[in-house]
Amino acid sequence: MTTSPLKGRIYPGPPKHDPRDSISTQSWGFEDTTFAVDETGAITVTGDRYAGLSGERLPDLLPWFRKVVGIDFPLESSAGRFVLPPVPQPRQAQGFLDEIRKTVAEDQIVTDSAVRLRHGHGHTVSEINAVRSNGFERVPDYVVYPKDESQVAAIVRAAAHHNVVLMPYGGGTNVTEALRCLPYEDRPIISVDMTRMDRIEWIDPVNRMAKIQAGAAGRLIQAQLAEHGFTMGHEPDSVEFSTLGGWIATNASGMKKNRYGNIEDILLDVTVVSALGKLERSQVVPRESIGLDPKLWIIGSEGSLGIITSAVVKLFPVPASREYGSVIFRTFEEGVAFMYDLAQQDSYPASVRLVDNLQFQFGQVLKPVSHGTKRLKSKAQKWLVTGPLGYDPNKMVAVTLVFEGTHEEVDRQERMVYRLAKRHGGMKGGAENGKRGYLLTFGIAYIRDFVLQHHILAESFETSVPWTQAQSLIDRVKKRIYDTHAERGLPGTPFVSCRVTQIYETGCCVYFYMAFYAQGVENAVEEYHHIETAARKEVLEAGGSISHHHGVGKLRLPFVSDIMSPAMERWREQVKCALDPQNVFAAQLPLEAPEHAGALT
């Protein structure tokens, strides 16, 4: 690390890569963390990464889940073994490769099948299912790992000369099929993996800004900024793996946005290599009015307008105080009323999340076995809450809270929150449950891929909606999923659950979780998509958005015409064509041809 005497800027060295942080190529997350079944039939979690989950036995999980889906399904003995599916041969792209070899080294160009496969998908259930079965008709033909901006520029120039497609790749965590390669794309497809551009170029501690390369993953950014007393405060569920470039490209939202803002609030400047050349600025200012501002067009561009190479973001001091908390309410409706009132306050906790009853139960069965006095205490608490205090275990819901700020601010928010909760019949659930609830986000992301091995198709999707429509949207979407599941004659009962993850003065973000048992179901993934599409239609009809922060990708592109006028769609098409006339950045479907979306499913 060096410090510039001129401007007080800090120049951190490259990030430290922990060799234990090896990332799985066929499932979500780190390789050391997996869910498995032990000899007693209980679910266990490997590794030691996630406190309260890793290394634990979860004896209650499987019986509970069997009860919820109404099927006493068997566990698959073959689960966990991964066989590489067929991966198509790379297409010829000799001219392109020859040209970029003048700039990039041989080890920056990869043709390995497993690597190419990994770069051709994100984490939708159909993608992970394909990885584990028949693979994809098309994956990137080459994966290139640029080390700096000039290499990105050389790659983009070569792509234009030689008529190949570039698809930027960050953490590969999207759930929008953004990385899927279109079978009808005739040109060679090159995945541009940005993760070797993962440095913090500088930290300006006085002006509270940092310039960070686009391929830096959230956990690396967090660790390095923390060394200097700062945080970006941006914590999407995928923060361990997703990258700064991905956050900007998908218009991401963090779990602590109440305190730190969403990505658009944090972003001060962005550098992009586009088909028309490099977008960059000679200055970074706190706020400006410069007429048409290309920076704004990059937000949510999902890889279709160019490759984001770096950005300048706002920093916040690491908060002096962080406290967790939780509150239980008798009903979901009371929980929503509390969330609404909280959102009308001038200042509220960094993170506030309301889980419905099914998800509350899910959190309970995810608790490891407790022993001795802890077990007794826990049993006594449960008896008290569900007995004399009258909280119905099949109706009660919970809110988890993360407070960050000065000690004084955290104290004040705590007092306000618990006072407000009481008014809505809420009762403190303790800091431990709050912390567990918040951190569980990172751990439960692994469950989907585990249950998939046992023929359970599961996924989450999210939306945003004004407050007055939130409850009816939730009711309607849940009903639509149950109804569609029944109409399709699928076995058992679907698991349908939701949580309110973000609050605004004007509305909230709602996350749905759905799963169903699909052993023996013909075209199970298609059935899944059928339900998901029905649910999304219901979301839109109930006043919800296409997405709060996941984005559109290829998965939700067919819905865009439902939410905007034809002229607005035409604007999108015209801008795409004007800024990338050769469609080098064909990461998204050609906007003018959404009917091709069917080609993927």
Place this chain on the structure above:
Amino acid sequence: MTTSPLKGRIYPGPPKHDPRDSISTQSWGFEDTTFAVDETGAITVTGDRYAGLSGERLPDLLPWFRKVVGIDFPLESSAGRFVLPPVPQPRQAQGFLDEIRKTVAEDQIVTDSAVRLRHGHGHTVSEINAVRSNGFERVPDYVVYPKDESQVAAIVRAAAHHNVVLMPYGGGTNVTEALRCLPYEDRPIISVDMTRMDRIEWIDPVNRMAKIQAGAAGRLIQAQLAEHGFTMGHEPDSVEFSTLGGWIATNASGMKKNRYGNIEDILLDVTVVSALGKLERSQVVPRESIGLDPKLWIIGSEGSLGIITSAVVKLFPVPASREYGSVIFRTFEEGVAFMYDLAQQDSYPASVRLVDNLQFQFGQVLKPVSHGTKRLKSKAQKWLVTGPLGYDPNKMVAVTLVFEGTHEEVDRQERMVYRLAKRHGGMKGGAENGKRGYLLTFGIAYIRDFVLQHHILAESFETSVPWTQAQSLIDRVKKRIYDTHAERGLPGTPFVSCRVTQIYETGCCVYFYMAFYAQGVENAVEEYHHIETAARKEVLEAGGSISHHHGVGKLRLPFVSDIMSPAMERWREQVKCALDPQNVFAAQLPLEAPEHAGALT
């Protein structure tokens, strides 16, 4: 007013137009408010609109200003008489007019010379000077006043058919020459005055949103929302006259942005009639991720992509408490250090502004004559501050404060602010001075046009800059203005002053005021532009932006290539061409031809 039982939406009727609110066509502001000189030679202010200024005599102002510019200039006896300058004949646009007459009534099409003149300029010194002398080579040929969105759509369609130019007009308050008509524009130019579309379409009190037509002026929006207990919180200096559409088109900032955010934070949805059709959405949600988002392209579009017809904005409850305050500091540097520390707090007052010593003095001489005990008290205070307390009247500066929020929040912020101020050697200056300082913004806007009658050219310009560069930028820009003034051999000393009007964690907005006496100066306005251009160059070299919130217009377009890469400029051109291929909305110069900017000066 009606209330919808379904959604709880409120439908206010049309706004009440106060017949006293007649707006001047040749100066800033309301017609009832002017600065004049009475028989004793003292400056007086007409009307009763601005407390502490209207109806008052300001005996100290003229002597002080003569001292500052170093010239004991005479007052002009002819001042105040307005003669309409030559206004060019309207060009033929028969086809266009015939077509729109199918949709709009005859009283919505105006060819009156004074009206056309007014629609061809904003409020730069050169524009107001032209209005009062030789007029413009080109003004709009017709002014059309649509009453609803369908009429706007008809006008835009007709414009495309008949090859005419449309320039949207809101409050006409811009200071960027955005409304100037280009002499080399061959096509007829139609000003589309949006002020008859000034309704609040609905207020959604639960979801805290309102849909408002784009031509609604700030004062009308404020008054109507207040009736229902709400505010947008958006208070640019021009809030009395500027319109919602103008705020969006110029990416405006309000004086209370610390509490309510800038326009981009308040905007939830926007409806636009573009050359490709109407941009509109079927839903309004608190936040979303929809890929390329045309809403973001409209922010800062300055009339070049279409006509904004309405927008949905966030609302805030009218604050329970509003308190004013002020603090004096010994030096500007101490004031800046205080502002920086304040911006690092989690929560700070709605408005915080630091004025430099010259502006502080200006504020003093703008005080009306006081009498009796008030006069004695004021004299005693001045003696105490500048005597025993040691504040140098030629160095001291002031911060004015507006606190808004709950009583508890305002109390807390007050305690924090004054504690912090003390640490920087600041001393409380009282609530009255704070209120006066805040409200003076609206009154002093009239002074520029008054002094212009007496051969003083005066204007303000603004920028934004990171904190570490703020002081050096201010020093450099002031020096550059003094130096350029001297180099050009202009008489006397220029008046150069600044204030910090907005604070961010990362930097601040700085407003400069400059004036010089120009009686007898050949091409005085050109000299003014020469100094202004030099100052703007210095701003950019010192790390400042082209504009914090005024925008680019035609005035600052030549500087855009200084702040962005050629590819970024090309993006702007390509988007403009793609979305308005006929250049119907030629409000801005053709982006590809900034050399034409010279045609205006």
